[in-house]
Amino acid sequence: MGAHEGHAVLSASDAVIHEHLSALSALSQNVSDSMSDEIQALADRVLETILAGGKVMFCGNGGSAADAQHLAAEYVVRFSRERRALAVLALTTDTSVLTAGGNDYGYDTIFSRQVEALGRAGDLLILHSTSGESENLIAAAQSAGRLEIYTAALLAKGGGRLRELVHLALVVPTESTARAQELHLAIGHIVCELVDAAVAGE
Numbered sequence: 483m484g485a486h487e488g489h490a491v492l493s494a495s496d497a498v499i500h501e502h503l504s505a506l507s508a509l510s511q512n513v514s515d516s517m518s519d520e521i522q523a524l525a526d527r528v529l530e531t532i533l534a535g536g537k538v539m540f541c542g543n544g545g546s547a548a549d550a551q552h553l554a555a556e557y558v559v560r561f562s563r564e565r566r567a568l569a570v571l572a573l574t575t576d577t578s579v580l581t582a583g584g585n586d587y588g589y590d591t592i593f594s595r596q597v598e599a600l601g602r603a604g605d606l607l608i609l610h611s612t613s614g615e616s617e618n619l620i621a622a623a624q625s626a627g628r629l630e631i632y633t634a635a636l637l638a639k640g641g642g643r644l645r646e647l648v649h650l651a652l653v654v655p656t657e658s659t660a661r662a663q664e665l666h667l668a669i670g671h672i673v674c675e676l677v678d679a680a681v682a683g684e
Contacts, residue, residue, distance in 0.1 A: 509661050513654060520652045521669055524634055525676035527650065531606040537569035539601065541593045541622055542610030545663045547574040549610050553670040561674040565682040593622035603630035611635060612662040614642020623647040636669060638662030
């Protein structure tokens with residue numbers, strides 16, 4: 483590769499980097515301006531659930547599954563300060579349950595079956611989905627509804643069918659899966675920080 487060719491590649495890379503981060507910055511500002519009330523409402527519900535002795539369950543597919551277990555770990559272990567361990571779990575991590583459920587009943591049931599086994603009235607189910615159209619998340623929300631479990635969803639692309647099935651929908655205004663997941667995780671961290679501060683001061 484010649485010097486000129488290498489410079490061209492670097493220039494193209496710079497453009498990609500700038501475009502990605504500029505889009506993320508603009509979307510972050512949009513979310514800050516338009517979704518603060520929904521973010522606060524989610525933090526309030528997480529805190530209310532925990533203080534009342536309930537538990538919080540997370541689920542999602544693919545990158546959203548990684549976000550689900552990432553956020554669950556922040557609550558069980560710690561996020562920004564020392565406080566007691568909190569009753570939060572991800573429904574994405576038990577490979578035996580996931581594969582048995584998928585094999586015996588179908589992939590659409592892998593989360594709803596766990597909600598039915600572990601969920602109780604007064605708990606909170608948080609669903610992560612960029613499309614709002616994943617059948618297994620829709621089934622989980624429906625099962626939670628039957629059990630009087632409060633449901634919230636972090637969504638994008640208009641929210642899909644899931645938007646109409648949950649009590650609280652936080653729909654990030656983007657059609658980009660990557661930008662949606664980045665903002666979902668940021669929102670999750672903001673909620674963790676708000677809950678941490680409240681629990682540490684209880």
